[in-house]
Amino acid sequence: MKRRKFxxxxxxxxxxxxxxxLLADSGLDSTKGSRDIYRILDSKRVNVGxxxxxxxxxxxxxxxxxxxxxxDEFGPxxxxxxxxxxxxxxxxxxxxxPTTYFLKGTGHHKDSLDYDFEIGKGDFMMFNxxxxxxxxxxxxxxxxxxxxxxxxxQIWLNTPSKHKFDDPxxxxxxxxxxxxxxxxxxxxxxxxxxxxxxxxxxxxxxxxAFYYHINLNAGARISIPTEASHNAFVYNIRGNVELVGQxxxxxxxxxxxxxxxxxxxxxxxxxxxxxxxGGEPLNEVVFSYGPFVMNNEQQIRxxxxxYNKGLMGNPDxxxx
Numbered sequence: 001m002k003r004r005k006f007x008x009x010x011x012x013x014x015x016x017x018x019x020x021x022l023l024a025d026s027g028l029d030s031t032k033g034s035r036d037i038y039r040i041l042d043s044k045r046v047n048v049g050x051x052x053x054x055x056x057x058x059x060x061x062x063x064x065x066x067x068x069x070x071x072d073e074f075g076p077x078x079x080x081x082x083x084x085x086x087x088x089x090x091x092x093x094x095x096x097x098p099t100t101y102f103l104k105g106t107g108h109h110k111d112s113l114d115y116d117f118e119i120g121k122g123d124f125m126m127f128n129x130x131x132x133x134x135x136x137x138x139x140x141x142x143x144x145x146x147x148x149x150x151x152x153x154q155i156w157l158n159t160p161s162k163h164k165f166d167d168p169x170x171x172x173x174x175x176x177x178x179x180x181x182x183x184x185x186x187x188x189x190x191x192x193x194x195x196x197x198x199x200x201x202x203x204x205x206x207x208x209a210f211y212y213h214i215n216l217n218a219g220a221r222i223s224i225p226t227e228a229s230h231n232a233f234v235y236n237i238r239g240n241v242e243l244v245g246q247x248x249x250x251x252x253x254x255x256x257x258x259x260x261x262x263x264x265x266x267x268x269x270x271x272x273x274x275x276x277x278g279g280e281p282l283n284e285v286v287f288s289y290g291p292f293v294m295n296n297e298q299q300i301r302x303x304x305x306x307y308n309k310g311l312m313g314n315p316d317x318x319x320x
Contacts, residue, residue, distance in 0.1 A: 028221065028267040034244045035232060035257040035264050038064055043073070043252045049088035051137075052077055056235055056254040059288050064231055064256040066281040067207050069096065069293055070156035071235065071254070076104065079139060081147035087138035090315035093129035094303040095164045096293035097157040097206075100125045101192065101213075103237075105150035106140030112313020115170045118142065122175040124192055124203065130159070132292075132303055132312035133168035136319055153275065160207050161284050161295050178202040186220035189213065194279070196224065209279030216241070216268035224264045224276060232257045232264055232278035239272025 043056045056071040065071070079086070085108070100107065101124045109125060110116045112134040118141065119125055127135055139150050159166075173179065180191040180199035191201045194210025201211075208230065216222065216239070226232050234243070235254045242248060244265050249255050257264065257278075264276065287294050292303040306312055 028242050028244065028246070028265055031223075031263065031265075033261055033263045034223075035226070035259075035261045037243060037245060037247060038256045038258045040247065040249060040253055040255050043254065048072070048074075049086075049137075050084075051086045051088055054252055056252075059286070061256060062286055063281070064258075065233055065278075066231055066283070066286075067158045067160075067209050067279045068155055068277060069158045069286060069288070070154075071277075072154045073235075073237070073252070074150070074152055074154060076149055076151035079105070079143050079147050079150050081145060083144065083147070085138040085144055086150060088136065090134050090136040090318035091291055092132055092134045092303075092307050092312045092315075093127065093291045094132040094294070094306075094312070095129065095159050095299070096291075097126050097128045097159055098135075098154055099157055099211075100127075100137075100152065100154050101211075102152040104152070105148055106142040107150075107152070108138045108140045109135060109170075110318055111135035111170055112318055113168060113170050117172065119172065124173045124175075124179070126157075126169075126171045126173075126203070128159070128166075128169045128171070130163070130166040130168040132306050134313040134315050134318050135170075155211075155277065156293070157205065157209060158282055158286065158293060160282055163206050164294060164299065173203050185217075187214060187216045187222055189215075205279075207280055207282060210277065212276045214266075214274040214276060216266070216272045216274070218268055218270045220268045222266050224266070225262050226264060226278060227280070228260055228262050230278055230280050231259065232276065234264065234266070235275045235277075237273040237275065240269045241272050241274065242267040242269055 043054045054073040058070045107119045179201050182189040190213040192211040193201050193203045233256045236249045285295050289300045294300050
């Protein structure tokens with residue numbers, strides 16, 4: 001059985017600290033309950049397989065992003081009809097749940113758990129790797145045939161230590177049946193995970209976490225409550241927004257917040273689109289080796305051994 005190589009060490013390519021711009025005029029009214037910003041980061045452009053990716057963090061910033069451990073925006077990229085699929089060959093994961101969320105286009109997911117399907121706009125997939133499984137990712141056949149935009153996010157949700165060696169599973173959710181939508185004259189929010197303003201997603205997680213997709217009209221103000229003891233961060237997909245302290249967040253920047261207060265305050269200086277995520281910090285050691293995210297070196301060695309023995313599946317079969 002031929003094994004695919006995977007990267008030694010954590011996938012850290014690290015974003016860089018941004019030179020935060022202060023806005024001369026403020027459209028935001030902060031309160032005593034407003035969360036303070038720890039740091040604003042510029043994302044880094046990398047390639048994963050043949051897929052262009054904008055990486056906001058990967059294995060670093062754990063104190064401020066847990067229970068998440070990696071944040072990638074794939075695309076946006078235009079695909080010509082008949083072009084070769086954008087592809088990441090079959091590779092293993094263990095101890096982590098890669099989540100995939102599509103804004104545009106279609107993707108093809110195939111794994112060692114006998115799942116083989118296409119994921120499209122608005123869909124959300126959780127590949128809970130548990131003790132270990134293999135998957136392959138590429139642009140979907142609809143996109144290959146018709147062409148168009150390919151754009152979305154793969155964000156890894158860390159698995160709590162007591163579930164690291166659970167059986168793996170693959171779950172696919174759609175926005176109509178599983179996610180909640182909040183709409184006002186100023187903004188719309190899709191609650192992909194978690195609960196907000198009295199509405200709740202049906203997507204279940206192993207530890208408390210939230211995932212909001214936010215669209216703001218120009219001049220909109222919003223205050224998003226969170227648990228003060230939980231982490232929170234905001235990623236700017238497009239547009240410009242003002243955050244607490246008159247700090248500007250531009251496209252592909254991410255703002256990490258300090259804990260201790262509740263509200264994340266945002267003012268859109270123009271039409272903008274954001275992701276806001278966070279949750280209860282796991283407060284556990286993160287020990288990673290490429291696609292394996294565990295709590296100690298012995299667990300990593302066990303994962304490597306299991307993969308080499310074929311216990312996570314056959315990458316050649318998944319690649320077919």
